[in-house]
Amino acid sequence: MTLPAPHLLNDGSQLPAIGFGTYPLTGSEGADAVSSALEIGYRLIDTAVNYGNEDVVGRAIAASDVPRSEIVVTTKLPGRDHGYDETLRSFEASAEALGLETIDLYLIHWPNPSVGKFAESWKAMVQLQKDHRVRSIGVSNFTEAFLERLGAETGVLPAVNQIEVHPYFPQDALVEYHREHGILTEAWSPLGKRAAPYQEQVIADIANAHGITPTQAVLRWHVQRGIVPLPKSANPERQRSNFEMPGDDLTVDEIAAITALGKPDGRLFGGDPNTHEEM
Numbered sequence: 483m484t485l486p487a488p489h490l491l492n493d494g495s496q497l498p499a500i501g502f503g504t505y506p507l508t509g510s511e512g513a514d515a516v517s518s519a520l521e522i523g524y525r526l527i528d529t530a531v532n533y534g535n536e537d538v539v540g541r542a543i544a545a546s547d548v549p550r551s552e553i554v555v556t557t558k559l560p561g562r563d564h565g566y567d568e569t570l571r572s573f574e575a576s577a578e579a580l581g582l583e584t585i586d587l588y589l590i591h592w593p594n595p596s597v598g599k600f601a602e603s604w605k606a607m608v609q610l611q612k613d614h615r616v617r618s619i620g621v622s623n624f625t626e627a628f629l630e631r632l633g634a635e636t637g638v639l640p641a642v643n644q645i646e647v648h649p650y651f652p653q654d655a656l657v658e659y660h661r662e663h664g665i666l667t668e669a670w671s672p673l674g675k676r677a678a679p680y681q682e683q684v685i686a687d688i689a690n691a692h693g694i695t696p697t698q699a700v701l702r703w704h705v706q707r708g709i710v711p712l713p714k715s716a717n718p719e720r721q722r723s724n725f726e727m728p729g730d731d732l733t734v735d736e737i738a739a740i741t742a743l744g745k746p747d748g749r750l751f752g753g754d755p756n757t758h759e760e761m
């Protein structure tokens with residue numbers, strides 16, 4: 483197993499090359515899943531207020547033998563808490579639920595443009611970072627136009643934008659924009675969740691050629707594009723198989739063949755950040 487090197491973020495800190503997604507893991511299933519993920523070697527754990535599992539994630543981290551300093555904990559500000567003071571209060575509630583004094587990566591979950599307050603939240607997050615309560619700040623589901631607005635209004639660009647990326651929705655243009663502006667791309671639903679693109683023949687053929695599974699081929703496709711995938715699995719064997727990076731690199735042509743599976747309407751549930759809002 484050769485784990486890819488961590489990424490250097492635009493604020494000087496590091497982010498592991500692969501993370502663990504925790505939605506919709508709650509209760510004892512959630513605790514067991516996070517515990518086994520940490521045991522297997524995942525060091526980036528992705529939660530959110532709206533997953534209703536910050537407490538479970540926090541308890542699993544506290545119970546783990548892995549030193550806290552090695553774990554990058556991500557949580558996300560929900561839409562109902564947009565605004566400067568609201569963000570500061572929401573952060574304290576998340577920190578308390580997680581049982582942590584500092585959060586490693588804090589993201590705005592959705593821009594919710596009709597609310598019109600994401601830039602106010604961003605200013606509060608910049609302050610939280612200055613106060614050393616948050617190590618890195620970022621966003622999720624931001625388009626190029628929303629990122630431009632953040633830069634214009636605050637002068638601070640996010641370290642990370644966590645967006646929908648899978649073979650049916652490769653987001654080449656936004657990923658390239660991130661690269662040009664020093665923003666790291668994280669992929670949610672990296673395996674395509676319900677759509678299961680890893681069942682595509684082209685992916686099966688590439689996997690066979692490298693002696694890996696189709697899901698491992700999809701995860702390699704992300705990693706070689708410079709993207710941090712956040713696969714979720716409740717099953718320790720699948721967690722391990724997703725975490726390991728066996729085999730050699732995919733070729734440029736193989737990466738292009740997987741990207742070519744993309745469709746303009748390839749989003750999983752119509753989550754266009756211009757219109758889809760989550761509170």
Ligand SMILES: NC(=O)c1ccc[n+]([C@@H]2O[C@H](COP(=O)([O-])OP(=O)(O)OC[C@H]3O[C@@H](n4cnc5c(N)ncnc54)[C@H](OP(=O)(O)O)[C@@H]3O)[C@@H](O)[C@H]2O)c1
Binds near residue numbers: 506670674676717720
């Ligand atoms: N920022 C956002 O707006 C946003 C939105 C959606 C998701 N997310 C984050 O992204 C994470 C991942 O997204 P996701 O859970 O939607 O999708 P995903 O990771 O693409 O897919 C998860 C599904 O794939 C199955 N699976 C996992 N590994 C597998 C394997 N090796 N072989 C076969 N099936 C496998 C899982 O089932 P089992 O559990 O049974 O293995 C689960 O049903 C979430 O947990 C969350 O942290 C963020």
